[in-house]
Amino acid sequence: MDKVINAAIIGYGYMGRFHQRKLAGTKGVILTGVFDTDPNRSDEATVEGLTVYETAEDLFNDPAIDLVLICTPNDSHAAYAIAALAKGKHVMCEKPVTMNAKELEDVICAAVASGRKFTTHQNRRWDRDFLAVKKVAESRNIGSPTTIESKVFGQRGVCFGWRALPEHGGGMLMDWGVHLIDQALLMLEGHRVISVRARLMSILTPAVDDYFELSLRFDNQMEYHITVGTFALQPQPRWFMHGDRGTLKIDTFDPHTASMKRIKQDVRGFDSVFEKEHLGPSRTMAPLKPEFIEELVMPITEDLSHEYHRNLVAAINGQEELHVRWDQMLHVMHIIDLAKESSKKNTVLLTQNLYKDGGYEKLFGGLYGIRRSKPASKRAV
Template identity: 50%
Template structure:
């Protein structure tokens, strides 16, 4: 039986508890939280509940889940690995590359793994994008726009406080950066440009645009805003034979259009009245075009956790490696620097 402890019994702590319930050989045994009401929730769920880290790490645990606000991740991860547990940490792994390096050193010293919950690698929208790009369905890709927009404006609770690691770059940002990096694992990021703003949340970022240029010439743009009352697609991908978009965080709403295989060039009919006399920007003749269904994706909701269980048993390595997380955190730091200095930063990440 794999014994698991949970630090931070809030939204994500309980999300992981529900995932664990799918396995006969995994048992959540205890939780540590600094909020009385969350300790009661843990007891109600049948767990031992502790109000200090010291009491929690005295327990013999195979795996600890860290699901607290972000600034506690590094120190709790180190304490848990030193006490003999593997660690699955919520994203962002840490608040800085420096902290992450200390965590990685501890993992190497103790032989315990440290991995991060980057489960959005298994989301159906992302897998559909990967499949279309990797198969060359829309030709050579030039730009990938990955965007998440909300309507409620401000960040809430600890997410609005810099000392807890609040703000959207540490939140959605690390998922979207991870997805771009994992699309092209063999390519380097050669430059980073960013605009990171606090529009409605005073102390942390609630809007950002980050542009990553990859060594293969692809431009990855990630955009997050908490306040947008009109819709833009979740994904928009420009290829040199076609275009793909997905409207939402799922693979079913969107489309792919491309030039038919036997069409060599483009006609030069002058555009319709509505756009005035333009050839380049006029609509393409419909007979030149084909639309392609977005490829269906199987449900992979348990994929991340299946791998974690196999990794604890020593039967697999965690999907999310410390090298991958380190690249992601380097991009986060370069993005903050680029935004602050209003410069594009050359990188080899």
């Protein structure tokens, strides 16, 4: 029987509370303590019967704590993670795991030195809309995918609180962008990104990007477009995937809002033109007769939202590998760094330097300890 893991949270805000609920529903782990710089949050934790630490150091020095969950604004993640690992704690850090790839390399070095588990919370890997699209892409049900559009829009037009401040790692690229890039890299697992183009804009929040577009070209010539906006009063589909035999659209995060259509096997598009409606003089863009199109059933997965915390506990107990790996985390952060650079320089950036050591998996196939001798900042990206 495994020992129950004692966990503590730094940053008892929205996500701190989220993890409290998740841990309560996970076997083999118990939340015992909290540290937050806001006394109101500390009072709330006291009411919940949790130990409230005066300082983060007090928490790290408590030998009873096995696991630290870092749920503070983004700029404090790296320093807290390094300090916790140095005291022999396992660490789960909210996303974005750090402010940039260089910071992440420093944390990974600390994790290597400590021998403790270290991961980040890429929970949107288990979103059912994403899993459904991934299944369709892999099944080739609409043929080979050529383009995927992944879009998230809100209506409020604000990046609130620390999210509005660049020094805290605010903005939407560092927020939703991290999730959507992680999803893109998983969707195209085994393929490399060959170019990155991004446009970050401040529409209603002055100092950070409250809207961005990011295009990743993969080595199989797939184009993956990510768009995030905080202010859109008309909906766009959450997902749009073009295949060479059909098209998938999902309106929202609920995969039941999907519609997937494929041209029938023996139909040639040119033979099945229906009518031109308001199109004007064009045969190329005329619609197909409906009887030549088949509607496909979307593969919908079970709810796996408990999977992240279950795996975290199993990994700490040495029973499984962590789902969210260092190589994957570093890959995401390199793409984030490149997206910022691309937007600043208004140019497409090629990514060959990302993979020049043989790719991420080779990098972490036991080799990371050797690379520690090189300063992280010298790694060309």
